[in-house]
Amino acid sequence: MRLSVALGQWRDRPPGEAVRTAQLADQHGYPEVWVGERSTYDAFALATAIGTRTAQIAITVGPLAVGVRDPAMIAMGAASVAELTGRRVNVAIGASKPMVVEEWHGRSHAGAVAALRASAEALRPMLAGREDTGFPLRLPAPHSELTVAAFGPEALRVAAGADRMVINLLTPELAARLITDLRLLTSTTRVAAWVTAAVDPDEAALARLRRALVPFLATPRYAAMFAEAGFADVVAYAGTGPSAETLAGAIPDALLESVALLGDSVEIMDRLDAYAEAGVDEVALVPISTENDPCGEATLKALAG
Known part of the structure; x- marks a missing residue:
């Protein structure tokens, strides 16, 4: 590749x-x-x-x-x-x-x-x-x-x-x-x-990626992808309108790993x-x-x- x-x-x-x-x-x-x-x-x-x-x-x-x-x-x-x-x-x-x-x-x-x-x-x-x-x-x-x-x-x-x-x-x-x-x-x-x-990655790198993903959780096609990948609870929580900081803190490492190269x-x-x-x-x-x-x-x- x-x-x-x-x-x-x-x-x-x-x-x-x-x-x-x-x-x-x-x-x-x-x-x-x-x-x-x-x-x-x-x-x-x-x-x-x-x-x-x-x-x-x-x-x-x-x-x-x-x-x-x-x-x-x-x-x-x-x-x-x-x-x-x-x-x-x-x-x-x-x-x-x-x-x-x-x-x-x-x-x-x-x-x-x-x-x-x-x-x-x-x-x-x-x-x-x-x-x-x-x-x-x-x-x-x-x-x-x-x-x-x-x-x-x-x-x-x-x-x-x-x-x-x-x-x-x-x-x-x-x-x-x-x-x-x-x-x-x-x-x-x-x-x-x-x-x-x-x-x-250190915690700072993971935190930066979490913040970057916040807007995508409210985008319909990406939200559907994350829900299908097993993170429907995070997508549902994003739909309740939490602050960006709070939502970022709720994103698990597994969600990051589903769309990124980490490790x-x-x-x-x-x-x-x-x-x-x-x-x-x-x-x-x-x-x-x-x-x-x-x-x-x-x-x-x-x-x-």
Whole structure:
């Protein structure tokens, strides 16, 4: 199985750790780093910084919310990073969460899947440098691979036309079902899974992951996944409206382990086998950064190769 690295950009850690994590990934031989967009750096600006401060690692920018960035903006951003860094730059897009699109950016999340489909169709020729797109990109075409983030059936159909589909924070069991559905549509689209990882995690790492999972317990598809995995009581408690801190404290270690790579390196390798058996081609490690393991360096070193 191919292992890459996705930047966690943890909210209570120094923002500059994102570049350092990418440098560590490069130094330890990971082939690719995923640069998502949070509420700190612009994703293309961060990707440019990474490209100029690393030796060879490829970069995937995204998943980017299609309700916020239009195809021309994305194509120009990818071409800019590729031209300024000389690095291979790929693109990932997704519908994103209503909170991000509506509350952060003041845009409508309605028709998100239709927007995802339209963006994917428009991006293909733009990234390839075709001149019939209406967008006069002056830079060399980046020839980026296109990745689509998917969970529901509609987005899955869009992902079937992409080079890769990316899933995030899923149990191997649910990943297997999604991939089975994808294979009914196509045999060529590769599957990547973002999976949070910490080798020999301390309590600070587990607490950070608990806090990160709180919003997902109130999201219908994720809530259903956790209930099916045996945590219906936690999902029910989340529905009563406890504070984020209280809900985080109620999340058991077993729930964390159902969607993350936690433990010693042997235990994590066994867990990676479960994702491989589910049909996942690539796991993008999201290393947890703590005071005891800044930038997730110990985790990246332990799992390299």
